Amino acid sequence: MPGVTERGVVAAGHPLTAQAGADVLRAGGNAVDAALAALMTSFMTEPLLTGLGAGGYMLVAPPGGEPVLLDFMVEASGHGAAPDSRAPLDAVVIDFGDAVQVFHIGASSAGTYGVPAGIAAAAARFGTMPLSDLAAPAIAHAREGVEVNRPQAFLWHMLSPIAAATVESRARYCVDGQVPREGDVVRDPELAEGISRLATDGAAPFYTGDIGAAISDWVLARGGTLTREDLAGYETIAREPVRVRYHGREVLTNPPPSAGGVLLAYALALLERSPGRPDAAQIVDAMEAAQAERTPAFLDHLHEPAFLETFMASRLGSTTHVSVLDADGWACAVTTTNGEGSGIVVPGTGIHVNNMMGEQDLSPAGFFTHPPGRRLPSMMAPTVVLDDGSPELVLGSAGSNRIRSAILQVIVNAIDHGMEAQAAVDAPRLHFEDNLVYAEPGIDEATLKGRRIAWFRERNLFFGGCQAVERHHETRAFSGGGDPRRGGAVVRV
Helix, strand or coil: CCCCCCCEEEEECCHHHHHHHHHHHHCCCCHHHHHHHHHHHHHHHCCCCCCCCCEEEEEEECCCCCCEEEEECCECCCCCCCHHHCCCCEEEEEECCCCEEEEEECHHHCCECCHHHHHHHHHHHHCCCCHHHHHHHHHHHHHHCEECCHHHHHHHHHCHHHHCCCHHHHHHHCECCECCCCCCEECCHHHHHHHHHHHHHCCHHHHCCHHHHHHHHHHHHCCCCCCHHHHHCCCCEEECCEEEEECCEEEEECCCCCCHHHHHHHHHHHHHCCCCCCCHHHHHHHHHHHHHHCCHHHHHHCCCCCHHHHHHHHHHCCEEEEEEEECCCCEEEEEEECCCCCCCEECCCCEECCCHHHCHHHCCCCCCCCCCCCECCCCCCCEEEEECCEEEEEEEEECHHHHHHHHHHHHHHHHCCCCCHHHHHHCCCEEEECCEEEECCCCCHHHHCCCCEEECCCCCHHHCEEEEEEECCCCCCEEEECCHHHCCEEEEC
16 A cells, blocks of 8 residues: 555554654564553643553554453552542533533542553563663653644643643643643653653552652542552553454454443444444444443443353443554554543642543442442453454544444444545544434434434544554555544554
8 A cells, every 4th residue: 555664553642642653663663662652652742631640451462372451440549548538529511512521520539540550561561672762752752842733732722621720730731821722832841750760660659659659648638539558559450352253353352340342342243233234323223232231230240250251141142542553463552541630730740640530431320439449440442353363453542431432433434334444533423322312424314313413513522532553464554544533643664
């Protein structure tokens, strides 16, 4: 294919993020090395969506080896904390333009972060380059500054109630008293130091050392429940991915206790039963069926052994993502989230703590119902599609509850409609929730007869930020799709 060479391809939520990963591929690193370099760069290019205080998942499919899902998702905090000392959550309304969503921030929204542990674990298990080399682009961008582009300026504006929530967050993020605007150059020397500590000292300082102690003390003093015990007990967990057949392929995605991968697999399995290529109506029906399963009982049992097998058998008888493929056959998909951030920035650490315990999407049974130490049931679902055992498509998305619907539609577009990755990502999307279909222009209204539809005027980041890469087995060429809804970018090397 024109413009494609043989080292690999990276898709990410910002051009600089994708470029950092591509440079690592060019230097001889594998897909995991590239994903780690891109991920750390995203802390600076997408600072409210991810960071050292975030959580996430990495799905790795090594050539000739068994795929593995590294779970470094945020845990519910509170070991040894008194529940009656918890400060109330602070509600903020975020306006997407054609829809609004309420998020909750403040110290009590902060869960036990996993990103430092996840990066260290992935580098030790799969990396081929020193972590200090992989961190160098991120550190340089944080020290020298990143110019805010239009998509990021929109995110800064939209999330301004969180960016400006505290004295510390305003000091870290605001430029001349305002959230960054397009063309502003944003620097973050404390983030540079935090990434540097991770690269040189590993994850320990963030959990049992000085950084972890400073964060816990700061959060507890403001009414949160993130204790030193929570941090000391945190570890990355390796899990076997969910596997589901779909139209001649095998799809690998995030297993329990994550919710998103299970529901995505369920929707794909339902569509597998449908003859021909799924239309909008069939996709909505599958979304509705999956949504109906996301009950309090579903969430309560996600952490149990063998939940996936029981669930599937009984029914079938703020966030950013990086996708990487390389020429040696490695595939890596990593999704991380800070929620939208809690507004709690801890001076001297480079950390803006997540607000995952204030995410209503993750706690439909009520806030603070997850016991301390339980992984929160995220919708994040890094995904790899295999064709005859080899990675064909690697993807994942941002977008809260819209993650699974975005991934589902991109898979259908690519596999069933034969679209190239960019076209599959660009295509209009819909999302079903609470008996309402949210739809972008271009969706065939005639196929949704009888459904209540909330039309968006144009493509919108409400529908996620899906970043996808693919390898064409006939030509062995790479291509990718960066989601224009969130300023996504693709770099081939």
